[in-house]
Amino acid sequence: MSVNRRDFIKGAAGGGAALATAAVVSVPSPAQARPNLEMSPNAVGLLYDSTLCVGCKACVAGCKEANGLPADVNTDDALWDTPLDIGPKTYNVIKLYADGTADHKDQEKDGFAFIKKSCMHCVDPSCVSVCPVSAMTKDKQTGIVGYNADICIGCRYCVASCPFGVPQSEFDTPTPKIRKCEMCRHRQAEGKIPACAEVCPTGATIFGPLTAITEEINRRRAMKAGEANVFERRTLGSGDTHERPAAQYVNHVYGETEVGGTQFRHMAGVPFDKLGYPNLREKSFASESEGIQHTLYKGLIAPALVLGGLVWAAKRASHIDDEHPEE
Amino acid sequence: MAGFHNEHEPLGGSILSKTTIICGILAFIAVVLLAKRMVLGLGAVTNLNNGYPWGLWIVYDVVIGTAFACGGYAMAVLTYILNKGEYHPLVRPALLASCFGYTLGGISIVFDLGRWWNAWHILVPGYMQTNSVMFEVALCVMAYILVLWVEFAPTLLTRFKLLHLRKKLDRVLFVFIALGVLLPSMHQSSLGTLLVVMGYQIHELWQTPILPLLFLMSAITMGFSIVVFEALLGAGGFHRSVRHEMPQLGKLAAIIRTMMIVYLVVRFGDLAVRGALGAIFTSGIKSVMFLIEIALFATPVVLFSSPSKRASKKFLWIGACCLLLAGALYRLDAFLVAYQTGAGWSYFPSVQELLVTIGIIAAEILLYIVFVRKFPVFYTHKLTPAELAAAHTK
Numbered sequence: 077m078s079v080n081r082r083d084f085i086k087g088a089a090g091g092g093a094a095l096a097t098a099a100v101v102s103v104p105s106p107a108q109a110r111p112n113l114e115m116s117p118n119a120v121g122l123l124y125d126s127t128l129c130v131g132c133k134a135c136v137a138g139c140k141e142a143n144g145l146p147a148d149v150n151t152d153d154a155l156w157d158t159p160l161d162i163g164p165k166t167y168n169v170i171k172l173y174a175d176g177t178a179d180h181k182d183q184e185k186d187g188f189a190f191i192k193k194s195c196m197h198c199v200d201p202s203c204v205s206v207c208p209v210s211a212m213t214k215d216k217q218t219g220i221v222g223y224n225a226d227i228c229i230g231c232r233y234c235v236a237s238c239p240f241g242v243p244q245s246e247f248d249t250p251t252p253k254i255r256k257c258e259m260c261r262h263r264q265a266e267g268k269i270p271a272c273a274e275v276c277p278t279g280a281t282i283f284g285p286l287t288a289i290t291e292e293i294n295r296r297r298a299m300k301a302g303e304a305n306v307f308e309r310r311t312l313g314s315g316d317t318h319e320r321p322a323a324q325y326v327n328h329v330y331g332e333t334e335v336g337g338t339q340f341r342h343m344a345g346v347p348f349d350k351l352g353y354p355n356l357r358e359k360s361f362a363s364e365s366e367g368i369q370h371t372l373y374k375g376l377i378a379p380a381l382v383l384g385g386l387v388w389a390a391k392r393a394s395h396i397d398d399e400h401p402e403e
Numbered sequence: 404m405a406g407f408h409n410e411h412e413p414l415g416g417s418i419l420s421k422t423t424i425i426c427g428i429l430a431f432i433a434v435v436l437l438a439k440r441m442v443l444g445l446g447a448v449t450n451l452n453n454g455y456p457w458g459l460w461i462v463y464d465v466v467i468g469t470a471f472a473c474g475g476y477a478m479a480v481l482t483y484i485l486n487k488g489e490y491h492p493l494v495r496p497a498l499l500a501s502c503f504g505y506t507l508g509g510i511s512i513v514f515d516l517g518r519w520w521n522a523w524h525i526l527v528p529g530y531m532q533t534n535s536v537m538f539e540v541a542l543c544v545m546a547y548i549l550v551l552w553v554e555f556a557p558t559l560l561t562r563f564k565l566l567h568l569r570k571k572l573d574r575v576l577f578v579f580i581a582l583g584v585l586l587p588s589m590h591q592s593s594l595g596t597l598l599v600v601m602g603y604q605i606h607e608l609w610q611t612p613i614l615p616l617l618f619l620m621s622a623i624t625m626g627f628s629i630v631v632f633e634a635l636l637g638a639g640g641f642h643r644s645v646r647h648e649m650p651q652l653g654k655l656a657a658i659i660r661t662m663m664i665v666y667l668v669v670r671f672g673d674l675a676v677r678g679a680l681g682a683i684f685t686s687g688i689k690s691v692m693f694l695i696e697i698a699l700f701a702t703p704v705v706l707f708s709s710p711s712k713r714a715s716k717k718f719l720w721i722g723a724c725c726l727l728l729a730g731a732l733y734r735l736d737a738f739l740v741a742y743q744t745g746a747g748w749s750y751f752p753s754v755q756e757l758l759v760t761i762g763i764i765a766a767e768i769l770l771y772i773v774f775v776r777k778f779p780v781f782y783t784h785k786l787t788p789a790e791l792a793a794a795h796t797k
């Protein structure tokens with residue numbers, strides 16, 4: 077058993093090369109991250125206009141009825157359905173922003189404003205990207221982000237990853253489901269519109285194809301504050317209208333660019349960070365993570381190459397078997 | 404490998420001891436609590452909530468636990484891939500600990516899954532979702548648990564005198580050894596990638612596109628450290644001399660030191676590139692945790708720079724412990740401390756949750772003790788390190 081120096085160097089170099097390959101393929105370059113996903117031309121969505129909202133919460137109640145959700149009781153007398161935020165029992169809520177004397181609607185200082193929270197139906201959703209078993213899916217046509225409990229394994233990666241904290245799990249049952257707004261896809265299948273838009277008395281929440289919603293947003297952007305304008309209820313093109321003076325919008329439509337865009341858009345008179353909406357970059361988080369993942373594992377080519385090197389190295393190390401007789 | 408099997412012997416001795424009885428009781432408590440979780444749901448046992456949907460069971464039992472179980476992986480890299488036969492005596496005990504660490508980690512994931520009865524969907528082609536980092540981790544971990552047991556099988560086959568099977572297995576074992584290096588490289592890095600998609604929800608001191616690299620490097624180093632840790636612990640616990648193994652443990656310490664220097668350079672380089680260095684001192688409790696983590700990572704670098712300390716059991720022990728704590732804290736920080744999920748949410752594991760984790764650790768220790776006493780795991784040192792090295796480099 078003599079140590080052959082040349083063989084040794086060759087050997088160590090071989091093993092080192094296999095490891096080096098492994099190391100190199102595991103350092104992804106951000107340039108290889110995929111671009112954000114594009115929105116389907118047939119995407120549908122919702123527009124919430126905070127300046128039209130009167131805070132009646134008809135949408136919260138309508139949603140509960142349409143989705144068979146239980147009361148979310150948070151007071152001692154247990155007589156009120158008082159959801160504090162979205163959760164497994166509540167798919168959408170209306171919150172209130174108030175500052176100082178809270179005298180003026182849609183004003184940041186000494187004013188107040190309403191804001192709605194529910195699933196944003198992201199164009200490039202994290203929840204869909206992370207789900208290991210395709211229980212969270214994005215409809216190729218409508219773009220609705222839906223959930224199928226029969227497939228879900230309950231890993232809660234969707235809960236952890238959503239940048240808006242939307243999907244939420246039940247914890248008080250041995251058979252927990254993930255709960256979130258699915259844009260009333262069961263109603264849409266019957267030709268109806270989402271319940272929140274259906275019941276909204278002021279048209280603060282309206283439903284429509286994203287093409288129409290984008291046009292409507294542009295129309296409202298061009299409005300002069302204080303001038304009378306016509307607003308539709310329920311859905312764009314419903315013909316069910318009312319007239320009122322336009323408010324002063326902030327120069328930011330939430331959901332146009334955030335994490336690659338969302339199919340639920342928000343307009344408001346108060347900056348969105350005041351309304352509990354995070355400042356988010358345009359690049360979707362899903363694209364970054366998938367970029368890394370696919371750089372490493374695309375077609376399993378890199379792992380196969382590395383495995384080849386490792387098998388070779390391990391085989392070489394196993395030749396010593398022959399040196400030792402079996403017992 | 405095969406040629407050396409006759410060089411391993413069971414330690415023998417009684418299984419019943421204070422340690423094993425306590426471990427048994429703790430493991431039993433965990434079983435009871437897990438039964439409760441199955442009947443009443445996760446909320447009855449854990450403090451999990453929708454702001455912190457992943458808690459101790461994911462972060463300790465899976466993320467940290469499998470990194471602690473990287474001994475088999477790290478030693479396989481060194482012994483078989485870099486072909487350093489002198490480390491051979493350390494392989495089998497490391498492999499055994501890895502088997503239990505991974506197997507129990509894998510089992511504990513099932514209890515954390517809300518809808519565990521659907522878990523097989525991961526293996527159904529129509530459901531598989533290859534964009535998901537979790538999918539890749541799950542598949543790799545499952546495969547690696549199998550590979551680990553195949554790698555360990557020679558020990559079992561020898562014990563049960565199934566030598567014809569052993570011979571057959573020996574011929575293909577190198578394929579499993581290769582897989583046993585590839586699979587952990589994949590999922591230990593991917594455990595870091597899991598967090599990338601959380602974007603701004605992970606504090607900037609930890610969130611980076613090179614999370615996979617940092618996780619992989621620290622996992623391998625934790626693997627080497629656990630080998631040092633276990634060898635010294637085994638020496639104390641089983642009154643077994645580590646005299647023969649000390650030179651190799653010292654060399655492992657030198658490797659740990661080098662890897663940690665690289666790790667720290669990469670870690671701080673990344674912070675600098677991302678312009679996040681300022682956050683080191685301005686992030687409140689997160690700064691404190693970060694600094695403790697870095698201090699723990701840096702301790703073995705300092706300690707193991709001195710050859711005399713590398714030859715001292717005491718300093719080897721301290722250095723290995725610091726590094727293991729550092730790696731564990733890094734994972735805990737990245738997954739829980741750095742996770743900022745919005746106002747109003749908080750999480751600290753419940754007593755029952757902690758007891759389950761403690762019970763799982765106890766079960767690992769118990770199984771390890773039983774196995775090294777009953778199976779040929781430890782090396783008997785009939786061959787000198789020089790002979791071993793020569794055999795490998797032939």
Ligand code: SF4
Pocket residue numbers: 194195196197198201202203204221237238239240241242243256
């Ligand atoms: S808001 Fe959250 S749950 Fe809704 S589509 Fe986006 S990532 Fe998914």
Ligand code: SF4
Pocket residue numbers: 203206207208209210211212223227228229230231232233234235254
């Ligand atoms: S909890 Fe269910 S829906 Fe959410 S990521 Fe896991 S498997 Fe998918």
